[in-house]
Amino acid sequence: MRVLLAGGAGFLGSHLAEALVANGDKVVIIDNLSSGLLSNLNAIEEKIEFMKGDITKELNVKGSIDLIVNMASRAARKEWETYPVEIALANSVGTDNLARLAISKKARLIYASTSELYANPEVVPTPETYIARLDHISSRAPYDESKKFGETLIKAYEAQYGLRNIIIRLFNAYGPRMRGGDMYGRVIDRFMKQALAEEPLTVYGTGKQTRSFTYVSDTIAGIMLLIKSGKNGEIYNLGSSVETSVIDLAKLVIEATGSKSKIEYGPLPPGDPQRRGADSSKISALGWTPKVPIKQGLRQMLKFYK
Ligand SMILES: NC(=O)c1ccc[n+]([C@@H]2O[C@H](COP(=O)([O-])OP(=O)(O)OC[C@H]3O[C@@H](n4cnc5c(N)ncnc54)[C@H](O)[C@@H]3O)[C@@H](O)[C@H]2O)c1
The missing domain is CATH 3.90.25.10 (UDP-galactose 4-epimerase, domain 1)
Incomplete structure (x- = not known):
């Protein structure tokens, strides 16, 4: 596959890029290096294409793309408070741009969403079906509300344009x-x-x-499994129970x-x-x-x- 990995210079993105390269996939990374580092890609720099760019701006990606993975969003608490606008736009406008690109390239879109959507859950381990009440004007909102809207947007593209997609709700990876x-x-x-x-x-x-702390190799194994065996249109928790x-x-x-x-x-x-705490029975049924x-x-x- 030729994979466009948005946010590929970050913590999880760089590990995923290495796994994709090891799998024989061609990897194109787009990253604005706001929280990511080029040095994260040192081990594979010869084997990937890197584009410095922002997913909230116009995207110009040449050639065929089979899969787009959207991991482009700052993710740490202090960043939510310091860069709320960038974060809100990355997950809304940025996801919109990548969904449009996926439609035009006939690619599948995988979205890195978050367990923050479960807010303060009454059900733990929390299944994908749990609906939480989020405070849309709290200091956490630019992150959790925009991730939620990113999911809504992907579902809208699926309903209206048949976008093939998988949403992954990640729990604390380290x-x-x-x-x-x-x-x-x-x-x-x-x-x-x-x-x-x-x-x-x-x-x-x-x-x-x-x-629900989950070691990075387990998180990446889960994402690779979903790329291979995940069902389009489904949402999967990915985290330790x-x-x-x-x-x-x-x-x-x-x-x-x-x-x-x-x-x-x-x-x-x-x-x-x-x-x-993740109810990860859905992804476990696939073998994770x-x-x-x-x-x-x-x-x-x-x-x-x-
Ligand atoms: N690490 C976790 O535990 C965790 C948990 C839940 C969700 N997630 C999600 O997974 C993804 C990756 O998280 P991470 O921990 O690797 O964070 P990270 O900050 O290390 O990586 C994010 C990457 O996205 C890039 N980026 C940010 N905004 C961008 C934009 N507008 N355009 C292009 N690139 C942009 C950054 O430069 C960085 O390289 C994020 O979307 C995050 O919300 C992570």
């Missing part, structure tokens, strides 16, 4: 190349760096809130790093979900099982940091 620092860092990155620097690990709220509380995560990071760091508590950000337990994933992350 692993090497997850970008760190104040702007891009997510909880595992923050804890790892704090532990390695022997600084206190900052837990927000009580730390009892849970997340094991819930890990943030406080347990902090303890596991301290254990994995052998750090003497203590745990400190800070205020819980508004709208922070209490529980996240996560293979990397959190302890092992953290050890692999540690090698990356070192």
Whole structure:
């Protein structure tokens, strides 16, 4: 296949690009390098085409395309607050542009959506059929509402123009190349760096809130499986059904790093979900099982940091 991968210089996109190249696919990446890094593609730079570009602008992609994967959106909490307009437009206007392109190229479109659509779910593990109430004017809204609208738009293109598509709701993926620092860092990155620097690990709220941490190789195996065997028009959760509380995560990071760091508590950000756990039975029925337990994933992350 010739695959157009939007957001391919990012954390997940670069791992997916490597998997596609290893599978013998031709990969064309479009990325505006807002949160991604060209160096993420070092291992495959000779084997891919890279276009610096923004999916919210006019797209000029030459040649045939069999599959478009849309992963182009900033995804870290601080980015939602700092770049809300870019994020809202990436998932709405950007998804619109890619859907139009998919129709004109007769390609299939795969969309990286998010478990943020489940907000604060009453049902955990949460199935794809769960409908949550989102606050459309909260600070999280530019991300979660635009992802939701991206899904709506894809369904509209499917109904009106027969767009072949798969929507994947990703849960917290982690692993090497997850970008760190104040702007891009997510909880595992923050804890790892704090532990390695022997600084206190900052837990927000009580730390009892849970997340569905999924190691990147499991996430990518799931996306590759859906590309091969996923059914068009379907939505799939992709995440571990094991819930890990943030406080347990902090303890596991301290254990994995052998750090003497203590745990400190800070205020819980508004709208922070209490529980996240994927009901992944739909993708499991296709043969997906996560293979990397959190302890092992953290050890692999540690090698990356070192
Ligand atoms: N990592 C996760 O746990 C997770 C969970 C749920 C959903 N997702 C979704 O998966 C996708 C990839 O996430 P990630 O963790 O790799 O994030 P990332 O920030 O590492 O990657 C996003 C990539 O998209 C690019 N990008 C952003 N806006 C763009 C635009 N307008 N035009 C072109 N390129 C643009 C960035 O430069 C970056 O390379 C995102 O859509 C994200 O919302 C990720």
